Amino acid sequence: MATRSRRLATKAALLPVMLTGALALAACSGGGSSTAPASGGAGAGSGAKTLVIDTSFDLKTADPGRTYEPTGLIIGKATYETLLTFDGADVTKPVPALAESYELSGDGKTVTLKLRPGATFSDGSPVTAEDVVFSLNRVRDMKGSPSFLLDGVEVASPGADTVTLTSAKPNPALPYILPNPGLGILNSKVAKANGATADASDKAEKYLNSASAGSGPYMIESFNLTGQVVLKKNTNYWGQNKPVYDKVVLRNVEAATQRLNVQRGDSHVALNLSGDQVANMPATLQVKKTPSANMIFLLNSQNPKISKITSNPKFVEAVRKGVDYKGLLELAGEGSVQAPGVIPSMMLGALPPDAGATRDVEGAKAALKESGLTNPTVKLEYPSELTVNGLSFQPLAERIQANLKEVGITVDLTPAPVTTALDNYRNGKEEMGLWYWGPDYPDPSDYLVFLPGKLVGLRAGWAEGADTALEAEGERVAAIVGDDKRKTAYADLQTKLNAQSPFIPLIQPTQNIVTAASVTGLEYHPVWTVDVADLGAR
Amino acid sequence: MSRLSRRRRRLPEAWRRPLAVVGGVIALTWLIVAVAAPLLAPYDPLAQELPRLAPPGPDHWFGTDQLGRDIFSRVLYGARVSIPLTLLLVVLSVLIGGLLGACAGYFGRWVDETVMRFADLVFAFPTVILAMVVAAALGASLTNAVLAVLVVAWPSYARVTRGLVMGMREREFVLSGRLLGFSAWRSLRLDVLPNVTGPILVLATLDIGTALLLLSGLSFLGLGAKPPSPEWGAMVSSGVEVFDSWWVATFPGLAILTVVLAFNFLGDTLRDALDPRTARAIKVRAL
Secondary structure (H helix, E strand, C coil), X not given: CHHHHHHHHHHHHHHHHHHHHHHHHHHHHCCCCCCCCXXXXXXXXXXXXXXXXXXXXXXXXXXXXXXXXXXXXXXXXXXXXXXXXXXXXXCCCEEECXXXXXXXXXXXXXXXXXXXXXXXXXXXXXXXXXHHHHHHHHHHHHCCHHHHXXXXXXXXXXXXXXXXXXXXXXXXXXHHHCCCHHHCCCCHHHHHHCCCCCCCCCCCHHHHCCCCCCCCCEEEXXXXXXXXXXXXXXXXXXXXXXXXXCEEXXXXXXXXXXXXXXXXXXXXXXXXXXXXXXXXXXXXXXXXXXXXXXXXXXXXXXXXXXXXXXXXXXXXXXXXHHCXXXXXXXXXXXXXXXXXXXXXXXXXXXXXHHHXXXXXXXXXXXXXXXXXXXXXXXXXXXXXXXXXXXXXXXXHHHHHHHHHHHHCCEEEEEEECHHHHHHHHHCCCCCEEXXXXXXXXXXXXXXXXXXXXXXXXXXXXXXXXXXXXHHHXXXXXXXXXXXXXXXXXXXXXXXXXXXXXXEEEEEECEXXXXXXXXXXXXXXXXXXXXXXXXXXXX | CHHHHHHHHCCCHHHHCHHHHHHHHHHHHHHHHHHHHHHHCCCCCCCCCCCCCCCCCCCCCCCECCCCCEXXXXXXXXXXXXXXXXXXXXXXXXXXXXXXXXXXXXHCXXXXXXXXXXHHHHHHCCHHXXXXXXXXXXXXXXXXXXXXXXXXXXXXXXXXXXXXXXXHHCCHHHHHHHHCCCCHHHXXXXXXXXXXXXXXXXXXHHHHXXXXXXXXXXXXXXXXXCCCCCCXXXXXXXXXXXXXXXXXXXXXXXXHHHHHHHHHHXXXXXXXXXXXXXXXXXXHHXX
């Protein structure tokens, strides 16, 4: 008997020790896995030049027609080319790429593009109008992730070097959509030979995950969804700016490890570091801090069935005045900016930085008093493990909770795993939510979803007919053609949204990119994060 | 006379060993901290007013976290969250597990079968995973985390109690009690209970550490304490994000470690003191 109970006790005594170890290990490893260094290593050899980029993979495919994830867009941008592109990080004006020039018709319904002569695919064959029509039809009809970009757009080629894109409704955003790497042009002969069709029965993904069939400066050498992707130089590249590196290795590495790797020279570029992680970087490394296009916002449900509190306009005003925007920026790190409206600062139609809300605790208290609510308690939902540009939602939510407490609003934090939280958010069941919106394409029309009855509006219980004047204004703005007119129209629309919408734009966290001293030409891009072909070596 | 009285006042051998003393002192310190946290903490554990991520120094002994809260104060207040809940948890599992185990052992037959097969069912799952499933199903909150740990913790008590009671059931003094007309409850309470308390107490003390770890582990995974509650597991979890600021995760981690170690030492000591064979062995070694 005694032996038995002793053995039991010993076991019981061991268990905590083992668990302590497990917990400590989990804490040390940061929950991530480290990846073995690339075969080429990061050391700048005298012969072949290799660039190693560490990033947390969000990758599903290398088929441009199905690509919509950040890592996929980096690869797509390097291996395929689009009709139009953006110059550096400037997303306010599309510039020619495979197309030599483009023209938007006066009614905003037709874009006519003239193809550039001399552009060739990596196998040496020329890029033709036929390839363009096939590729774009394939994206639209295959119903992959980016197919919505071309919803209702008819592609035709009236001449050998001309392509027209026609939409039923005015679509002035189309030139801003075309640079998306999802709309990269495939070598249609090669693709068709490997199972590509312009409908849902397409079978080319497997081939396109092993080799690229594009005209981009790099080609796929090897592709592993969870480990690493190796790109090699396209020696036949037709463009003027030839690729500098012979090989580019993208590795799936967790943020904390990215930091260590780039510090000890094991990688050249680290893409996903948070503001706190890039603090105190050694001077030998270059740190690029750019406001990202991700706009983090608070939503207050306007559906009285969900909440009698948040649907009170004066309550929303109290929250808007109660949040300490500067305090949130402090958490997001240097380089972050306050979101002046729903449209991020770098896009056409963005409000000037000083148009953002400011904290006014007395005003917030007064608004709360006017709302007739006493000591309201609201539930704030947010995804617990999601990070945006390395920034976790947790500290932001805790800061907002503390801010609103000063005003007299009790915020009950209810973090949930992203899948659960997303479900409530998408179904409009959240009383108060903390989320972000990343642009599908860098055009202000992508933000009309924040209007009543639209995608995000509905998520905040802002049904159609809730604000008819604003809805009509949205319809009008969507059809305006001409950059200057659009700029003012979208700015006006946002001013109204800021005053009466259930959304409170908070911040655009900084995108921190750390590079080794040898890497030149890096710029953060809101659509494809980084254009590998722009990177040079010192 | 004087020799006799001195001997009477001395602690038993087992309690005089260094590990027992260390365990006792640490556990006592934490209990005091839990009671007196508001008096001891230099700052409000929820106030976000200090510089962010300040390293440990004379102003903030344990540094500050990413929201500018004093970690020392949070660790102290954390004792108020974790320790009482852990103790409550262990007491409840002893009561539930002990009662079910005693019934199973005493009545045998279908009662035994039902209770023990149910216990086996729980045992068949890995503890942490089962606790996670329960906590996730109930929703993230400290109360639910306690319930989840309770679900996985009671069977070990049931099993031990059952074994002890079964052995005890056939003993003459229990049988004679029954023959004298004691009810089952009276027999269990008066004859059996005093004889099974020792081993159960040992198991319970050792289990405090395990329970605290499980509870912190659930909070670490986001299934326990809700922010901004200063719970140790949740604090370690938030420290993982700011890896370079080592102090954010280290100090709550040390708090968990010391409490777990202290109660393990105490449990070992209790076992040695209550088990006559080990107690004798210690005495021989001491001599």
